[in-house]
Amino acid sequence: MQPIPDYASSVAEQLKSMTEAGTLKADKAQMEVANHLDRILHDLKQRRPAAKKSALGWMFAQKRKSQQAVRGLYVHGSVGRGKTMLMDLFFRMAPVEKKRRAHFHEFMADVHGRIHAHRQKLKNGETKQADPVPPVAAALREEAELLCFDEFTVTDIADAMILARLFTELFARGCTLVATSNVEPENLYRDGLNRGLFLPFIGLLQRHVEVTTLDSPVDYRLEKLESLPVYTTPLSAEADRLMDIAWERITEGRREIATEIEMKGRSVPIPRAAGRAARFSFAELCAQPLGASDFLEIARRFDVVFIDHIPLLGPQKRNETKRFIILIDALYDASVRLFASAAAMPEGLLTEKKGTEGFEFDRTISRLFEMRSADYLALHQNARAEV
Structure with missing residues (x-):
């Protein structure tokens, strides 16, 4: 993982300093993605004071599920172009305390585990909430307002069927998503079983993230x-x-x-x-x-x-x-x-x-x-x- 210079205040500055130091080659495509990431850093910083104005404000926002999320980013492109490195730099600089970075499969395994645990509670009479998705999403949002997924891909039908409902809840609660992938959103879960049921997630994703390509010519x-x-x-x-x-x-x-x-x-x-x-x-x-x-x-x-x-x-x-x-x-x-x-x-x-x-x-x-x-x-x- 590349070190962050003490004086760097943006992903773009980090790339520039590492290029000048000879640890990276100058790459226009990477710099363009860095600028997108810096926009999110700026927006997250701007949101912090508003979120702290009232101790009760967040409680009521949670009830209404109406806190405005910072628009995220979805970066796709061929392997080896620097997506993971850029994610590393961005995540370490993100000005939020509650943030999570994970491989997408790891995250979804956690989600399914939480859903199973909720259903066990329902079976044992420990909760009356029949639908596990809202409470699972609420718990995930309480733990992280910024989710960063490296190598976002959907291959499992169980994941595909739950994504739209899960992220509708997460985005409504003010969660910001930044993800890298080898494919553009339109090709997620391509040729997957019952893909028609997955398509609402693609539309939801495109409304809440910018989509950009990292098409550096160098692998x-x-x-x-x-x-x-x-x-x-x-x-x-x-x-x-x-x-x-x-x-x-x-x-x-x-x-x-x-x-x-x-x-x-x-x-x-x-x-x-x-x-x-x-x-x-x-x-x-x-x-x-x-x-x-x-x-x-x-x-x-x-x-x-x-x-x-x-x-x-x-x-x-x-x-x-x-x-x-x-x-x-x-x-x-x-x-x-x-x-x-x-x-x-x-x-x-x-x-x-x-x-x-x-x-x-x-x-x-x-x-x-x-x-x-x-x-x-x-x-x-x-x-x-x-x-």
């Missing part, structure tokens, strides 16, 4: 990734250390959480997730009863996947070998960036090439080699941005 993430070891062998403490370094660089300080993906009445655990990156051991993916649909969903949810401790494979690990072949196919076809530590180079992983697995593993070897290259990242980065 700064690509520049970073080209210097990282993406396939480390043999397995050792040094390999673990290099994987940890790459993970820290990719996640860029985001909070790491354990989560899960719901799959038709069951769940696929994600032991380590941060933003659009996920990290697993080989055993967590390939020694478990997971199939193609599970791997496809992982590939859809995450742009970057880390796999630690890929062992030598052979007849004694036939099931694991089959799953590994399917896993690599899913990640490759979805243009996911792979980081891996393994017992051997790809061509040495399979100790005995017999039967169908031996034939199919030749494709896996080829794909593992391609996924290690900078060309794979450059060619497939745009494909991920369109997902």
